């Protein structure tokens with residue numbers, strides 16, 4: 001692996017003097033002196049003086065061609081957090097821009113992001129908002145992270161893994177999405193080294209074999225292409241084409257070998273030769289020559305000039321086989337495309353030549369705006385996180401075409417609905433049906449690359465989307481447009497739908513409160529979702545901005561707190577309560593002299609963790625699961641008399657008997673749904689006691705089935721199978 005190179009201020013000065021770009025030298029110098037003084041006496045984990053870190057970050061940013069203020073902010077990026085220096089001080093000495101940049105980077109550091117399990121959409125949005133305000137903050141952050149990754153070996157092992165994980169999942173993809181390929185690739189390779197050191201070593205070793213031969217091979221190919229281009233009379237190049245060759249990045253090869261399970265020898269594009277020319281017609285001319293010289297491998301040609309990647313990457317890619325029988329990839333692009341491919345959004349600063357104006361920069365940030373907009377119409381944290389991840393993985397796309405031949409890039413799994421909204425919001429709202437390659441397809445059809453998709457729209461001006469589309473659409477954009485249509489256009493309908501949905505949920509949870517109490521009962525939830533009136537709250541539920549399911553446990557809890565406390569005061573228990581130590585667990589079936597029953601609220605099944613409650617009035621023990629809302633509510637109340645009534649119980653080992661349990665399935669309604677589900681149960685020989693289903697307004701169906709189940713693992717297995725049935729969205733144990 002590459003060793004980190006220590007950068008001194010003298011080296012930084014030399015770089016500025018030798019470069020073509022103009023910098024405010026004295027400003028950078030005084031930023032350096034300020035930082036050096038502020039960090040005096042502080043050291044890195046490596047034992048080196050702290051100042052080497054800001055210097056290295058500034059050096060990376062100089063290579064990217066960033067401006068004076070960014071370089072100053074890089075030198076100062078840790079002073080506000082780690083030293084007594086303040087924002088005000090920086091503002092007075094270096095101006096508002098520099099102070100704001102340092103402030104932005106400091107704030108990003110405090111966002112507790114992306115630990116493995118808990119990802120908070122709010123926190124990710126903070127990052128996105130910071131990016132939207134001034135993208136330079138993110139570019140500094142990425143450079144900061146790059147230097148920290150280069151020096152990660154000095155950190156303790158568990159920190160190495162966490163930092164590498166976060167880099168691989170968030171910062172490297174952001175660098176990729178902004179098109180800054182130099183940062184992207186190095187961040188990926190370094191994270192890869194810490195996340196999977198064995199594979200890293202293996203790939204390194206594989207590359208070491210025949211290294212000389214390989215280099216000779218690439219040199220030979222380069223020479224042959226150069227000679228042929230020179231002889232070619234059919235094109236007059238505006239400027240001599242530049243030809244370079246290289247082996248692809250370690251992580252790129254790793255993905256091909258270990259993720260796609262390819263043999264190292266079968267990886268076609270280990271080697272890449274790049275030809276850079278002046279104009280787009282020259283690109284296609286070179287492509288023709290390459291295909292004339294070498295045999296192209298079918299289906300390996302990609303035209304990223306006609307269909308650029310989401311991060312604006314443009315080039316022609318083709319894989320060919322030489323006389324030696326060794327395949328290699330050829331990338332053909334213009335100089336402008338090359339600048340964008342290497343520097344992405346940073347090209348805006350590096351080459352201020354007019355082509356990379358403010359519009360170009362906006363291109364890189366539309367997705368940031370879209371994700372933030374979508375966040376305003378959705379409160380579903382998981383969905384927001386998923387959207388962002390989708391946005392950050394631009395490789396996984398399909399490219400479909402309009403009948404006129406315009407291309408539309410979409411994530412894998414996208415449907416005609418996504419396609420329609422991608423063309424134009426009004427096309428989406430007005431969509432009636434869709435054709436793919438001339439044939440009508442269902443709206444949940446998954447588009448494939450190369451297909452021609454035609455959207456038929458209604459002539460009626462007020463035709464709008466369908467609620468069921470929300471479950472079918474794949475892209476953030478489509479979902480947020482559909483939601484905002486319902487939000488705006490159908491308030492009355494939303495209120496009605498929302499109220500009905502809420503009442504159904506209340507019924508299912510057996511929450512019975514008078515309607516005049518609703519407002520008080522829902523007070524906190526309304527406040528949290530900025531709803532001033534009950535109607536606003538209903539409307540939000542109605543257009544799908546609030547998902548009702550996630551409130552249910554809290555509502556049950558609250559209901560028990562507010563309405564169920566007036567139980568008649570307890571008489572003395574007939575059964576002596578067992579002490580709650582682990583030793584005195586009661587084994588069910590062994591408590592012969594005691595009646596026990598399974599509670600209706602959580603329906604425990606063998607295998608569940610359970611507790612027993614000694615009922616008031618001597619009706620024996622009622623058994624609950626430890627995840628039961630009633631049990632949890634009791635723990636919250638902390639009433640000593642009540643606490644004493646709970647006892648540990650556990651299942652006997654051999655449970656031959658079956659138990660009745662209810663499950664609830666939510667699915668997209670379709671013909672044959674019930675049949676498919678019952679077929680699975682019949683096949684597993686699970687008796688069905690009764691079943692029912694009903695349709696929701698949004699096109700979904702709820703299926704309730706009561707089953708005889710042996711134990712929890714049987715139920716889990718059945719759940720797994722039902723989840724695979726087409727259209728099934730969720731399967732859960734019903735909460736009575």
Ligand code: MN
Nearest residue numbers: 053077078144
């Ligand atoms: Mn730092």
